Amino acid sequence: MYSFDYAKPKSVADAVSALKGDSDAKVLAGGMTLIPTLKQRLAQPSQLVDLAKVPELKGIKREGDTLVIGAMTRHVEVATSKEVLAAIPALAHLAEGIGDAQVRNRGTIGGSVANNDPAADYPAACLGLGATIVTDRRQIPADQFFTGMFSTALDEGELITAVRFPIPQKAGYVKFPNPASRYAMVGVMVAKTAGGVRVAVTGAGPSVFRVEAMEKALAADFSAKAVAGIKVPSDDLNSDMHGSADYRAHLVGVMAKRAVEACG
Ligand SMILES: Cc1cc2nc3c(=O)[nH]c(=O)nc-3n(C[C@H](O)[C@H](O)[C@H](O)COP(=O)(O)OP(=O)(O)OC[C@H]3O[C@@H](n4cnc5c(N)ncnc54)[C@H](O)[C@@H]3O)c2cc1C
Incomplete structure (x- = not known):
């Protein structure tokens, strides 16, 4: 692991300002992908901006015909959420099948979607359900979000704040x-x-x-x-x-x- 600065913002605004102007900064969510990458010295960020203490990024709520899932919501929370089980049981089932209990307890929907691993489950949920990825600066339809292997439409320093899933029939x-x-x-x-x-x-x-x-x-x-x-x-x-x-x-x-x- 290389040395880096560490920030623990308490709001989206503070996270965005920590990322601003620092093109080598990286956001830390569950760390399930990022920490092993750092340990293997495959990345050398100048700064880690840890989202763990940003309450706005957590939680699941229903807004009419849409389920809104905060970026820092863990896989286990999606798998066991009453709202998700009632509205989109297939999404709860998908989350339940991710990795093992340790990964589900740490990994987040925002981290998974931002990472766009070619074998990850959530990208299929986003694209298949016609979700919208909400960031600190815009709303991106899933059809335009996943641009290639480990790449997305996110710009430098852009933060996913939530994913909006229209409830299917x-x-x-x-x-x-x-x-x-x-x-x-x-x-x-x-x-x-x-x-x-x-x-x-x-x-x-x-x-x-x-x-x-x-x-x-x-x-x-x-x-x-x-x-x-x-x-x-x-x-x-x-x-x-x-x-x-x-x-x-x-x-x-x-x-x-x-x-x-x-x-x-
Ligand atoms: C052993 C193992 C098994 C796994 N099995 C599966 C599986 O079966 N299915 C599956 O889908 N996944 C699987 N995963 C992946 C895991 O579920 C996580 O979703 C994934 O590692 C990324 O989520 P994270 O929250 O840990 O993100 P992190 O590792 O913290 O971050 C990943 C990347 O996303 C960026 N990022 C994180 N949050 C945001 C945000 N809000 N906005 C912008 N960028 C952000 C980070 O900067 C980093 O580049 C597995 C992982 C492991 C280690």
Whole structure:
């Protein structure tokens, strides 16, 4: 680990001002990704701005047809929240399947979304449910937020403050977890929303993506058999020691069928 300055702001305004003008500063949320990165000397921030004591960033509330989840809300809180279980049970189920108990007790939705790991679960929830990422300066639709592997539309020093999830008519999330880390080999979120059917896939490609062919088929017939014959091309999918691109393409079809079946 290299040495760095440490700030523990008590408000979003103070966090933003600590980040301002310091292009090498990093925000610290649950630390589940950032701390190991620092320990391995893969990052050398000038300053860590720890969000742990910013109350505005915590909590889950329902605003009409939308669930608003603060950036510093931990995975365990989403998994066990009465509001989430009542409004979007698929989201609670997704959070319950992240990592292990230690990771769920520390990891946050804001950290996960900002990190945009290609195998993370929340990006599939955001894209599949048509969420909006709220920052200290704007609102970014999920369709524009996840720009590539570990990259997002966030500008330098921009802070995620919350994620707004429109409550769908139905939604289901199923993943095939890597047996070691529980990250998704492939995870699929299917949702029937006011704006149409959405299908988002994580784990398979460099970043989360939608499957238009499945969305069209499900809009015409919302059943598992409607997606059964739809194949996702493997050309741009990930291939590594855990599975080939062809295997992941196959898993997308299987997980999509199961996600439709899981829709409440
Ligand atoms: C063993 C293990 C297993 C895991 N398994 C899974 C899994 O199955 N599924 C899954 O989805 N994830 C998994 N994770 C990831 C984990 O769930 C965390 O979500 C993830 O590590 C990032 O969240 P964090 O709160 O720990 O963020 P941190 O590690 O603190 O930060 C991550 C990055 O996001 C930035 N950041 C954090 N908060 C904000 C914010 N509010 N605004 C702007 N930038 C911000 C930080 O600067 C940093 O660059 C696993 C992690 C581990 C260690």
